[in-house]
Amino acid sequence: MSGILVYALHYEGAFNKNSLGAVSEGARLAKDLGTECHAIVIGEGVGDDLAAQLGAYGATKVFKVEGPEGLAQPVVDAMAQVIESGGHEYALFGGGLLGFEIGAGLAARLDAGVCMEVTNVRVEDGKLVAERPILKDSQISSVHYRSKVGVIIGRLNAFEVAESGSGAAEVETVDVEFRPHSLKAKMVQRGEQRGADVNIEDADILVAGGRGLGKAEGFEQLEQLAGALGGAVAATRAVVDAGWWPYSAQIGQTGKTVAPKLYLAAGISGAIQHKVGMQASENIVAINKDSNAPIFEFSDLGIVGDLNKIVPKLTEAVKAKKGA
Ligand SMILES: Cc1cc2nc3c(=O)[nH]c(=O)nc-3n(C[C@H](O)[C@H](O)[C@H](O)COP(=O)(O)OP(=O)(O)OC[C@H]3O[C@@H](n4cnc5c(N)ncnc54)[C@H](O)[C@@H]3O)c2cc1C
Numbered sequence: 001m002s003g004i005l006v007y008a009l010h011y012e013g014a015f016n017k018n019s020l021g022a023v024s025e026g027a028r029l030a031k032d033l034g035t036e037c038h039a040i041v042i043g044e045g046v047g048d049d050l051a052a053q054l055g056a057y058g059a060t061k062v063f064k065v066e067g068p069e070g071l072a073q074p075v076v077d078a079m080a081q082v083i084e085s086g087g088h089e090y091a092l093f094g095g096g097l098l099g100f101e102i103g104a105g106l107a108a109r110l111d112a113g114v115c116m117e118v119t120n121v122r123v124e125d126g127k128l129v130a131e132r133p134i135l136k137d138s139q140i141s142s143v144h145y146r147s148k149v150g151v152i153i154g155r156l157n158a159f160e161v162a163e164s165g166s167g168a169a170e171v172e173t174v175d176v177e178f179r180p181h182s183l184k185a186k187m188v189q190r191g192e193q194r195g196a197d198v199n200i201e202d203a204d205i206l207v208a209g210g211r212g213l214g215k216a217e218g219f220e221q222l223e224q225l226a227g228a229l230g231g232a233v234a235a236t237r238a239v240v241d242a243g244w245w246p247y248s249a250q251i252g253q254t255g256k257t258v259a260p261k262l263y264l265a266a267g268i269s270g271a272i273q274h275k276v277g278m279q280a281s282e283n284i285v286a287i288n289k290d291s292n293a294p295i296f297e298f299s300d301l302g303i304v305g306d307l308n309k310i311v312p313k314l315t316e317a318v319k320a321k322k323g324a
Helices: 017-033 048-057 072-086 097-110 216-229 237-241 272-278 294-298 307-322
Strands: 004-007 037-043 061-066 090-093 113-118 120-124 127-134 139-144 150-154 170-174 205-209 232-235 262-266 283-288 301-304
Touching: 004 017, 004 072, 017 037, 017 048, 017 090, 017 120, 017 150, 037 048, 037 072, 048 061, 048 170, 061 072, 072 097, 072 170, 090 097, 097 113, 097 150, 113 127, 113 139, 127 150, 205 216, 216 232, 216 262, 216 307, 232 237, 262 307, 272 294, 283 294, 283 307, 294 301
Parallel strands: 004 037, 004 090, 037 061, 061 170, 090 150, 113 150, 205 232, 205 262, 262 283, 283 301
Antiparallel strands: 120 127, 127 139
């Protein structure tokens, strides 16, 4: 049969918002196409109960695969096998690095057309058309699929989670023959990446941290300040490379370009590659212990001092001002 196959990532016995949004979107589109939305879950010892939960978001059937969870290649093998035997016309993913990797791998495996960073999907002449923002989100490009299978990869949390009101989905266990190379990578550790689901490009207030924070835990004080201000946390490449903060929040030449109302930089030197990503901010406030730091050359307000003393005091002051 034809239909839409959606990959649903689960972690510690629950599906994340991104995956539930993708299943909801798949179900909406399947309805418009007059077909079905199926989901696929992969993991070690995944219970039927967990898989069946996706029925509440519109999946009519869930393929359950025993295999390593959270790694791209085993999912590519599993999805390719299910699509080849089931005849699905589209594979749909939520955003995020894993979705990008699986989607790209699946497109290569099936010789399928792929569109990433999709924010909307519509039905036109009985086919899906993916819409993705281009040119710094100033234009929308419509992507039509000519291949037998079309791969659609959403932007992180772009698809709205919608409960369909239907009950549990039918669960079908599938035995997958993994390719030898697919089992070479091993999951060493999994953890939640703080801040990874925040869309920093939409934030009016950004509190950005750099190497001056000293260690990953240094971000906790920035999270508190951002929380008090109602903003989000961003980072320099130096700290993203060090694994202190997710890449999705990196500002600069090889990260994102932002223009919030307030950009508060703590422990950031102001290298040109960082500057190009944030110089259009309306107000730039920098905290740096080095009065010669380049960031002061393009800041509206500069505070020379130790961020570990200034940031907590600033947070308290903001809270007091807001009456929290
Ligand atoms: C091709 C290329 C692409 C790049 N792309 C990017 C990019 O996209 N984004 C990006 O950010 N960088 C990018 N870089 C890296 C960039 O050149 C800088 O290395 C990086 O921005 C420096 O990050 P930082 O400011 O966190 O660290 P540093 O340059 O090490 O600065 C740390 C600052 O913290 C201050 N400090 C230390 N302790 C304290 C304290 N207790 N209180 C207050 N201040 C303190 C120091 O005085 C210093 O100014 C790129 C580089 C290259 C070559």
